[in-house]
Amino acid sequence: MSASSPIYELLNRNLEIFDNKDVVIVGDIYDPMLLALVKTAKSATIVVDNFVVCQKMAAMIGQSMDHGINQTISYKHVKLVFAPIDSVKDQVSHIDSLVVLLSKNKQQTLKLITALQDKLDENSFIYTAGANDGGGKSADTILKAIGHTKKQDLARKCTLFKAFFEQKLNSFQEPKPLNCKVLDFELTLAQDVQVFSQGKLDNGTKLLLESLKDIVPQGKALDLGCGCGVISIVLSKLGFKDVTASDVSATALKLTSDNAKAYNLDDITVVASDMLSSLDKYDLIAVNPPFHVGLQTTTAPTISMIMQAREHLTEGGCMYMVANAHLHYEKYLTEYFDKVEIVNKTTTFIVYKAS
Numbered sequence: 191m192s193a194s195s196p197i198y199e200l201l202n203r204n205l206e207i208f209d210n211k212d213v214v215i216v217g218d219i220y221d222p223m224l225l226a227l228v229k230t231a232k233s234a235t236i237v238v239d240n241f242v243v244c245q246k247m248a249a250m251i252g253q254s255m256d257h258g259i260n261q262t263i264s265y266k267h268v269k270l271v272f273a274p275i276d277s278v279k280d281q282v283s284h285i286d287s288l289v290v291l292l293s294k295n296k297q298q299t300l301k302l303i304t305a306l307q308d309k310l311d312e313n314s315f316i317y318t319a320g321a322n323d324g325g326g327k328s329a330d331t332i333l334k335a336i337g338h339t340k341k342q343d344l345a346r347k348c349t350l351f352k353a354f355f356e357q358k359l360n361s362f363q364e365p366k367p368l369n370c371k372v373l374d375f376e377l378t379l380a381q382d383v384q385v386f387s388q389g390k391l392d393n394g395t396k397l398l399l400e401s402l403k404d405i406v407p408q409g410k411a412l413d414l415g416c417g418c419g420v421i422s423i424v425l426s427k428l429g430f431k432d433v434t435a436s437d438v439s440a441t442a443l444k445l446t447s448d449n450a451k452a453y454n455l456d457d458i459t460v461v462a463s464d465m466l467s468s469l470d471k472y473d474l475i476a477v478n479p480p481f482h483v484g485l486q487t488t489t490a491p492t493i494s495m496i497m498q499a500r501e502h503l504t505e506g507g508c509m510y511m512v513a514n515a516h517l518h519y520e521k522y523l524t525e526y527f528d529k530v531e532i533v534n535k536t537t538t539f540i541v542y543k544a545s
Contacts, residue, residue, distance in 0.1 A: 196321065196347065197319050197321075200319055200344075201289070201319060203345065204343055205227070207287050207315075207317055208228050208231045208234070209231070211232055212232050212285055212286045213228055213232075213233070213235070214235045214236075214237065214285050215228070215234070215236045216237045216288070216302045216306070217291035217293065217299070218292065218293040219236070219243055219291055221243075222243055222247045224236070225247045225268070228267075231267060234268045235269045236271065237275060238270065238272055239439050239441055240439065241272060241438045241439070241463065244261075248263050251263070251268070253265065253270075255462075257462045259273060259440050259443045260273045261273065262281065272440050272462070274440050274441045274444045275301065275305045277444070278305075284311070285309040286315070287317060288303070288306055288317070289318075290302055290303060290317065290318045291320060292318055292324055292326055294325055295384070296325060296332065297383040299318070301362055301383050301384070303316060303336070303359055304358075304362040307358050317342070318333060318351045319350045320348060320349065322348060322349055327349050330351050330353075335361065336353050336355060337354040337356030337357065338353070338356065339353040365381040367381060370396075372399050372424050373399065373428075375427050379420060382441055384441040384442075385417050385418055385442045386417050386480070387417065387418070391420065393539060394512045397535075398421070398476060398511075398541055399420070400534060402428065405428065407425070407429030407430045408473060409430075409504065410430075410432045410433075410470070410504075411425045411430040411432065411433045411472060412436065412476070413436070413477075414466065414475055414476070414477040415477055415478065415479060416435035416446045416460070417437065418442070419449040419458070421435075421476050422446060422450065422455075423453060426457055430474075431457050432457060433458045433459070434458075434469070434470070435450075435458055436462070438463065440462070443460045443461075443462060444460075446458070446460050467498075469502055470502070471501075471504050471507070472502060472504065473503075473506070474507065474508060475499060475503065475511075479492040480492075489517055492517075492519065493519075496511075496544075499527075500527060503545075508543055509527075509543070510543055511541070512539055512540070512542075514538065514539060515535070515536075515537070527545060530542055531543045
């Protein structure tokens with residue numbers, strides 16, 4: 191996104207939200223230029239779940255990040271936080287303006303507001319900003335349960351609502367754990383509304399894991415885009431002694447870490463990464479790549495990952511990748527790998543082995 195992204199433009203037209211206020215910004219933050227909005231705030235905490243965006247924001251204030259979770263970068267009156275929302279509460283004492291950037295996921299919005307509402311008082315306001323087709327137009331249905339709500343502004347198919355904080359939300363419910371059987375392993379995995387696939391193991395990941403049942407567990411393995419950590423946990427249970435779980439999402443990394451600890455699997459290391467950037471070489475890479483970034487559908491990150499993957503494999507190493515059949519990644523895989531096999535498929539998904 192550029193400085194003229196719709197959400198930036200919408201909020202930039204309403205700078206009174208930030209002026210001399212204790213501000214917290216949460217939600218689907220994809221435009222690093224949002225950092226420029228808080229120049230005149232009394233204090234500002236920006237909670238960024240996306241590692242790549244947080245890196246860009248950190249660079250804007252002359253700072254850098256490592257690859258861990260729960261990082262806070264302070265600059266003057268601003269805190270830039272890469273962490274799950276539950277880890278942030280202790281860093282915030284009071285909020286005048288809580289700004290929630292919306293996704294299509296209503297439960298995520300409820301979670302973010304619920305996590306921080308103890309920091310609000312009768313003089314506080316909650317703002318929601320989002321694309322009309324991504325929940326922005328109907329966000330008042332959530333806010334009316336909190337207090338008097340009004341439409342503040344519209345710009346480029348995005349809507350900004352303002353709610354007076356009069357009472358607490360009580361409608362958010364934590365998701366139930368995922369119970370599933372993978373290969374011969376009965377698993378119970380904690381879930382999070384901010385992390386892909388709720389309530390059941392998605393069919394693509396299940397097909398990928400079934401394709402790994404006869405693999406010889408040796409060397410280093412990478413679960414790229416780990417989500418709740420199911421692939422990492424299965425790799426560990428198959429016998430891999432050195433498993434890296436990477437993701438762009440702080441929430442996903444914390445969820446994977448918690449699920450691994452629940453099974454006492456200390457051979458799983460979680461790492462924040464932009465796909466393969468800054469990662470090591472591995473004997474096995476297992477990946478179910480996303481093709482959504484925010485509300486946008488795109489294959490570009492996966493194609494870029496395929497182009498880089500060979501450089502992140504040891505000699506004799508291989509990558510197992512599952513993808514929707516209609517995305518036709520084989521033409522890119524065959525261009526960058528010596529050998530590409532289809533090892534499993536359904537009408538919807540294909541599992542490729544590239545070596």
